[in-house]
Amino acid sequence: MESKDYLKDISEIKNMMNKSSRFISLSGLSGILAGIYALIGAAIAYWLVKTYSNGVLILDGWVFESCLFTLFAVAILSIGTGIILTTRKAKKDGSKIWDTPSKRLVFNFLIPLIVGGLYILIILIQGKYGQSGGLMLIFYGLALVNASKYSIGDIQYLGYVQIILGLIGAWEPGYGFWLWVLGFGIMHIVYGTWMHFKYDKS
Template identity: 45%
Template sequence: MEQQKYIEDLKDIRDIMNRSSKFISLSGMSGISAGVFALIAAFVAYKTVYVEQVDLDYNTILISSDSIMKLMVIGAVTLLCSIAAGVLFTKRTAQKKKQKLWDYQTKRILINLAIPILTGGILCVTLLSHGLIGLIAPLTLIFYGLSLVNASKYTLGEVRSLGLAEIVLGLLAAYFVGFGLLFWAIGFGVLHIVYGVVMQLKYKS
């Protein structure tokens, strides 16, 4: 009886330490919703890029300035929707666990996420201005993966695994340049959904 109480006390201490050092209110539904939005965006982007191609060639694609603007709008809308859903579901999870959504741990994880993402975003805009469109999808995957790995030390371990998978996909997309949109859909769509399902089943978030 005393041994069981001792084990429970140790678990309580570990939970308190985790809450004080890591952001653990991540919601599996945030990942699932982000993945669904990404798959929808990938489909719309595919229609935007390839609908006007007479001879479909994934290695050589002509994209008009109008199509580029449409792709940027699609990306911006997808990002905003994913962030909104993420905040909503994470807030619900935090309330269930009786934790604050915005605290020191939240600031730390957002700062560590932002540094690689902003760097990658600026680089992608620069490459886009020089017409190097084929590198955009690989670099978004790589820098997103780096941001997850960078922030993973302040949150759950599954985030690190997701980040490493995104980096690998980004490197593959850089080699198979013509299939960047497909890798983008897998990375931001399928992997996010898988990650979200795992989080839901493991943490009941």
């Protein structure tokens, strides 16, 4: 009987330490919705380029601006949905939404993301947009791996997948768009579904 009590105490201490050092209230549903937003955005961009630009995206004119706007809209919707659903889950779990672990999570996530975004912007200005899709995946994957130290460790696996897809896109730029769809769209839905049933339903 005493050994069971000791094991229970150890388990509770471990959970308390985990909560104090990691932000674990991420919502799996937000990942699913982010993937859906990405697929819708990709479909819009594909239709615009195919219909009004003969299947070739040129860094000039309203088609490119519309695709860029769609990309930003996807990012804003994904971030907004993530904040809302994660806040709701944190309240349900009785966790703080803006404490030391969550600040570390955001900080470590944003470093590779901002650096990558600036680098991609530079090469776009230079007219070298062939590898932009692959680079988005690589830097996003690095951001996930970097942030996983302060959150649910499982997100690192999504990060590894994104990095691999990004490297393939860098090697074969012609497939960059479809790899982007696979990484940001389908993989988010698959991963979000897994996380939803593993953590949100538990």
